[in-house]
Amino acid sequence: MGTPYPDVPLYRYPYTKLTEQQILARLTPKAKAGPESQSARYDGLVGQSLRIVTDGGPTLSYRFRSPTQLAVSEGEGRPIEAGYGALLQDHVLLITHLIPGTQRGYVVTIDQKTRLVTVFDLWFSGYQDKREAMRAIFFGYVDQPGSKPPAARQATTNRMEGKAFHWTQDTGAETLEFYASAAYSHFVELTRLDGKQGYCGPSDYVRISEELYIVTRTECEFSGIFTAYIVDLHRQEQAGMRLGFNGADELEYYLFRGKGEWLGQIAQFEPFGDVSGSPVARPDDSKGARRVYRPIHTMSKLTKEETARAAQKLKIFEARTSMAGNGSDPTDQLAGKSMVVRYDGGPAMAYQFVSGDTLRWRANDRGDWTEARYQAWTSMPGTILFGHVLQNTPDHESHMVVVDFDNGLATCFNGFLNNPYIANEAGARTLFGYIEMDGVHTAKDQRHARTDELLGHAISWNYSPGLTSMHLYSTPQTVSWIIFNDNGAGGMQWSGSGDFVKIRENLYFVYWLEEACNGSLGTILIDMRTMHDVGISYHCDENGLRLSQVGAHARHAGKFDIARFARTA
Amino acid sequence: MTKDLKTSRRSFLKSGAMIAAPLVVAMPAAAIAGGTREGAGADEQAIARLRERWLDHVNSGAHAEAQAMLTGRSACRIDENICGIAADYRAEAGTLTIAGDGRSALQRVHCTVDMETAIEKDCTLALMAHAQGTGQVRHQETRLLILAFARADAGWVIEDARLTAV
Numbered sequence: 001m002g003t004p005y006p007d008v009p010l011y012r013y014p015y016t017k018l019t020e021q022q023i024l025a026r027l028t029p030k031a032k033a034g035p036e037s038q039s040a041r042y043d044g045l046v047g048q049s050l051r052i053v054t055d056g057g058p059t060l061s062y063r064f065r066s067p068t069q070l071a072v073s074e075g076e077g078r079p080i081e082a083g084y085g086a087l088l089q090d091h092v093l094l095i096t097h098l099i100p101g102t103q104r105g106y107v108v109t110i111d112q113k114t115r116l117v118t119v120f121d122l123w124f125s126g127y128q129d130k131r132e133a134m135r136a137i138f139f140g141y142v143d144q145p146g147s148k149p150p151a152a153r154q155a156t157t158n159r160m161e162g163k164a165f166h167w168t169q170d171t172g173a174e175t176l177e178f179y180a181s182a183a184y185s186h187f188v189e190l191t192r193l194d195g196k197q198g199y200c201g202p203s204d205y206v207r208i209s210e211e212l213y214i215v216t217r218t219e220c221e222f223s224g225i226f227t228a229y230i231v232d233l234h235r236q237e238q239a240g241m242r243l244g245f246n247g248a249d250e251l252e253y254y255l256f257r258g259k260g261e262w263l264g265q266i267a268q269f270e271p272f273g274d275v276s277g278s279p280v281a282r283p284d285d286s287k288g289a290r291r292v293y294r295p296i297h298t299m300s301k302l303t304k305e306e307t308a309r310a311a312q313k314l315k316i317f318e319a320r321t322s323m324a325g326n327g328s329d330p331t332d333q334l335a336g337k338s339m340v341v342r343y344d345g346g347p348a349m350a351y352q353f354v355s356g357d358t359l360r361w362r363a364n365d366r367g368d369w370t371e372a373r374y375q376a377w378t379s380m381p382g383t384i385l386f387g388h389v390l391q392n393t394p395d396h397e398s399h400m401v402v403v404d405f406d407n408g409l410a411t412c413f414n415g416f417l418n419n420p421y422i423a424n425e426a427g428a429r430t431l432f433g434y435i436e437m438d439g440v441h442t443a444k445d446q447r448h449a450r451t452d453e454l455l456g457h458a459i460s461w462n463y464s465p466g467l468t469s470m471h472l473y474s475t476p477q478t479v480s481w482i483i484f485n486d487n488g489a490g491g492m493q494w495s496g497s498g499d500f501v502k503i504r505e506n507l508y509f510v511y512w513l514e515e516a517c518n519g520s521l522g523t524i525l526i527d528m529r530t531m532h533d534v535g536i537s538y539h540c541d542e543n544g545l546r547l548s549q550v551g552a553h554a555r556h557a558g559k560f561d562i563a564r565f566a567r568t569a
Numbered sequence: 570m571t572k573d574l575k576t577s578r579r580s581f582l583k584s585g586a587m588i589a590a591p592l593v594v595a596m597p598a599a600a601i602a603g604g605t606r607e608g609a610g611a612d613e614q615a616i617a618r619l620r621e622r623w624l625d626h627v628n629s630g631a632h633a634e635a636q637a638m639l640t641g642r643s644a645c646r647i648d649e650n651i652c653g654i655a656a657d658y659r660a661e662a663g664t665l666t667i668a669g670d671g672r673s674a675l676q677r678v679h680c681t682v683d684m685e686t687a688i689e690k691d692c693t694l695a696l697m698a699h700a701q702g703t704g705q706v707r708h709q710e711t712r713l714l715i716l717a718f719a720r721a722d723a724g725w726v727i728e729d730a731r732l733t734a735v
Contacts, residue, residue, distance in 0.1 A: 183701075280701045291701050298696075321691040466686075466706030469694050483697045491701045518693045537692065548692075 004246040005192040009497070010199050010222040011296060011516035012421055016249050018131040023103055023124045026251040031098035031105075034068045034083025035241060037255035038170035042086040042093065043067040050142060052108060054119050055153065057138025060106065062095075070097060085255045089230040089239040092212055096241040096255070107228045107241055111154070111208055115142040118154050118206050118214055120228055121288070122243060131245045132224030135216065136288030137204060156277025157207035158182040158270060158489055160215060160231070164263035164560045167238060169256045176565060177215075179205070180266065180458060180472050181482045181490030183280045184293075185217050188474055188565070195567045198474040200493040202292050205277055220292045223247060229258070236260035266458045266558030269488035279489035293492040295517035300541040302424040307417055310424065311396040313544030316373040316389060317357070320549055321537075325464020327551020328534055330375045332356025333384060339437035341401065341410045344447070346431040349399065349412075359388060375549065377525075377534035380507050382406035385525045387536040387547055394418070396545055398538045400523040402501075402509050408435050408442035411501050413511045415521040415538040417545075424540040425519030428511050430499050451502035452476055452568075454510070456560040459526070460484075461533070461552035470557055471512075476500065476566050479512035524550055531555065612667055615725050616674055616718050620656075623716075623727055628653050641717065641728035648732075652707070653683035654714065674718040674725075682710045682732060711735050 006013040045064040052060045061073040064084075071079040084097035091112045098105035107120040119138045126134035139153040164178040176188040176198075185203040188195055199222065206214040208230070216228040229240020238258040246252055270276075282289045302310060320327060334353040342348045347363040354360060356376075360369040376386035379402075387400040395416040403410045412431040419427040432447040460470040470490065472480040480495035498512040506528040514520040524535030535550030619638075626635035632647050639645070657679045667674040688695045688704045698704045712732040719728045 283702075293697060293700055295693075322689055322695050323692045463694065464688075465708070466688050466703075467694055467698060481694070483694060483701060483703070485701065486703050491703065492697050494697070514693050518696065520693055 004248045004250060005189070006247045007194070009197055009515065010193075010219075013222070013247055015129075015131065015223060015247065017129065018245060018249060020103065020125045020130055022249075023130060023245070026245070026249075027098055027103060027124075028100065030083070030251055030253045031100040031102075032081075032083050035085040035096055035243075035253045035255050037085050037087075039087070039255070039257040041067050041255065042088040044088070045086055045093075045095075050110075052110075052117050052119065052140060053143045053149065054117065054138035054140030057119060057136070057140065058106075058121060060108065060119070072097065072099070074099075085241070087239040087255055087257065089232055089237065090212065090235070092208055092230050094228075094230055094239055094241065094255075096243075098253070105243065109206075109208070109214055109230060110142060111212075114152065115144065115150055116152060116154050116208075117141055118208075120204075120216065122226060126288070129224060131249075132220055133218055133226035133244050134288050135204070135218065135226060137206070154206055154208060154214075157205055157213070157275055158268065158277050158279070159207055159210070159275055160205040160213050161490060162266045162268050162558070163233075164562075165231075165236070165238075166261040166263055166562075166565065167258040168261075169238075169258040171254070171256055173256075176263070176474065176562060177217075178263075178472060178474060178480075178560065179203070179215070180470065180480075181493045182277055183485075183489070183491050184482070184493035185215070186472060186474055186480050186493060186495060187217065188478070190565065195565065196475055196477045197497060198478040198480055198495050200293075200480060200495050202290060207275075207277075218292075219244070221294055221296050225252065229256070231260075236262060263562055264456075264558065264560040266560065267555075269460065269484060269490075269557075271487065274487060274489075276487075276489075279485040279487065280491045291492070293494055295494060295514075299422075299516065299518045300424065301422050302540070302542065304418055304423040306542070307396070307423040307540060310540055310542055311417065311545040314373075314389060314391065315544045315546040315548075317375045317547055317549060322464045322467050323537060324549035324551045325467070326462060326532075326553050327549045328377050328532070330356070330549075331378045331384065332376075333378065334359075334376050334386060337437070339403075339435050339440070341403070341412070341433050341435055343410075343412060343431035343433035346412070346414065346429075346433065359386075361388065361390070363390075375536075375547075377549075377551075379525045379527050379534055380504065380529075383503060383507065383525070385509075385523075385534050385536070387523070387538075389545060389547060396540065398521075398547060400511075400536045400538070402448075402503055402525055403435055404448065404503055405435070405437075405440050407446065407504075408437075408440050409433070409446060409448050410435050411448045411503065411509055413499070413509070413521070413523045415523075417540055422516070422519060425515065426513060426521035426538055426540070428499070428513060428521050430501065430511075432501075448501050448503055448509070450476075451500050451508065452563060452566055453502060454500050454508055454526075455566055456562040458557035458559070460555045460557055462555075463550070463552040473498070473500065474560075474562070476568050479510065481512070522550060526554070528556075609667060609671075612671065612674070612720075612725070613665060616665060616667075616676065619718070619725055619727055620676065620678075620716055623730065624654055624656060627651060635730075638727050639729055640719070640721075640726045644729045645731050647730075648684075650684045650686050651682055651732075652685040654732075655681045655683075656714065657681070672720050673728075674720075676714075676716045676718070678714045678716070679735065680712055680714045680732075682712045684708050684710060 103124040174190040178186040204216040225244025374388040390397040398415040479498035520539040531554040
């Protein structure tokens with residue numbers, strides 16, 4: 001039995017592969033009793049009957065017997081007794097129940113002013129990881145005898161895109177939720193988890209009105225838990241439900257209310273006038289089909305021995321990849337120079353720069369000099385980023401170094417392989433130090449330092465035609481990235497751990513780790529004045545160990561006000 | 570880039586094995602006998618029909634069918650990245666020249682070419698883009714389409730189609 005909320009990153013947690021029998025056994029008592037709720041349920045439905053008609057989806061006939069028990073007929077089927085729960089948010093009802101004896105259930109929202117309905121048809125065992133909740137969305141209306149069906153329908157939208165809230169639920173759970181994509185959301189669990197790492201999941205956004213929306217999230221690749229709620233933007237409230245199996249394999253099925261705290265609005269990049277939703281095209285027309293980013297399943301995973309063999313095939317700054325289509329040209333300013341970079345708690349790295357792309361290095365004044373291919377780029381005057389691999393080191397290390405000649409300082413992102421989870425996945429440590437070099441004044445008592453100045457910022461990066469992402473720096477340890485769709489809508493999103501170092505005003509050295517997601521270490525030196533970066537990617541797979549250039553044009557998309565939630569201890 | 574486009578290409582692949590011999594647009598007997606003013610007009614109409622049919626194939630993603638219409642031994646290979654050609658017949662260069670012996674013709678047509686290129690899957694972001702179905706880059710180029718026609722025994726055929734810089 002595991003823990004409900006892991007103390008390791010979610011992508012490291014070995015979620016149990018629950019069987020259909022295990023899932024059904026856990027669902028059965030809740031299907032009869034209905035969801036739990038800390039807040040008062042809505043009891044205004046008791047004694048009423050409702051018939052809900054959807055386009056291409058189920059027709060649901062309800063009779064509400066009590067605040068917790070109903071009878072439901074699917075289509076022309078016989079009535080089934082089930083537990084349920086309902087909440088009212090302004091004039092919008094949220095009702096949820098399971099179908100006893102099955103792995104299915106529903107969330108139904110009803111706009112009582114318009115009779116318009118959105119139905120989320122939920123089920124388990126629809127994917128290879130059976131614990132992952134599946135959903136299909138249907139739009140419809142409440143059928144009233146003698147009344148014509150309304151012509152309008154609710155629809156998915158991008159109108160929630162760019163917003164973020166700090167939610168405090170009646171369960172005590174506190175979460176930062178960022179709706180920076182129109183197809184995904186990013187969440188930082190402040191109470192269930194340690195609040196240091198943000199995660200991503202596919203989301204749905206449905207417009208009820210300009211101030212009321214329905215938001216869902218499925219924690220795909222992790223627990224598979226499904227959450228759906230109504231967001232009331234002006235009241236800053238949410239009313240919703242949660243269904244799924246936590247890290248201890250316990251079924252969580254409950255209603256919740258939450259109080260929100262507005263965190264801001266960042267830019268959207270769709271053409272003006274485009275408010276469409278669901279920007280990621282469905283893979284097919286099967287029920288509930290959607291594209292889900294599943295990097296844990298798709299990434300190349302090598303053993304330590306395979307990694308050692310791959311690391312012998314060095315691919316150092318070969319042809320530019322698509323990550324460097326807008327990259328700067330390298331500089332040969334270091335050619336002919338020598339220096340020593342002394343890192344706190346790390347090596348003293350002696351360098352002889354033989355040419356614009358060849359250096360010799362030696363650590364701690366010991367051993368022979370080792371020749372390595374490198375490349376360097378200038379950023380703000382007096383700063384250079386260079387990188388190289390430390391060949392024949394046990395963990396196939398790399399150094400991506402910002403040297404700051406004006407201050408005699410250096411900061412290194414030290415990449416390494418053989419992490420305990422996936423051998424070819426990169427890890428990184430941050431080394432602060434100073435330079436000893438002829439003609440350079442060295443301030444031995446100063447260092448570059450970590451910063452929270454980028455916290456909450458969102459910056460888009462256009463690497464090459466058709467390849468644009470946006471970074472969201474959601475915690476002092478998280479970099480999340482979003483891929484845009486053709487129309488500029490935010491699409492798929494993922495995140496990993498990162499680090500942020502201030503080199504000087506408006507110049508930041510940042511890394512992100514593509515943990516359980518291709519395993520790359522990305523390092524960029526961000527110039528917030530030119531809105532351009534220079535950077536290096538470090539990656540190992542069966543094709544070899546690769547250092548490659550990163551370079552993109554940036555746009556500042558805005559900033560969320562989240563500094564008070566930062567946890568660094 | 571769009572699902573429709575991919576669908577049309579898939580449709581083509583399914584039917585690709587049915588490609589037949591080069592398409593020939595049969596001429597009215599009077600036109601083949603040729604040389605008269607009416608005959609020249611019929612030639613122009615036949616060539617226009619042939620050209621539009623070729624463009625239809627290109628624009629529907631049926632590249633192999635379009636390629637099969639080109640009868641010349643050294644005919645150009647149609648660029649796989651082309652996903653649409655919009656001809657502008659109003660432009661000055663949109664001229665059709667029929668040889669004096671009525672056996673060949675050359676047409677130059679200004680056009681806008683839609684190109685679609687797959688982003689190389691060489692980084693995480695590119696993999697994500699492909700995963701969400703947007704791993705293609707589209708752009709437009711202004712080109713000159715030069716079509717070479719020949720009159721075979723059974724009628725006009727397209728020998729070659731080349732896109733050149735304007």
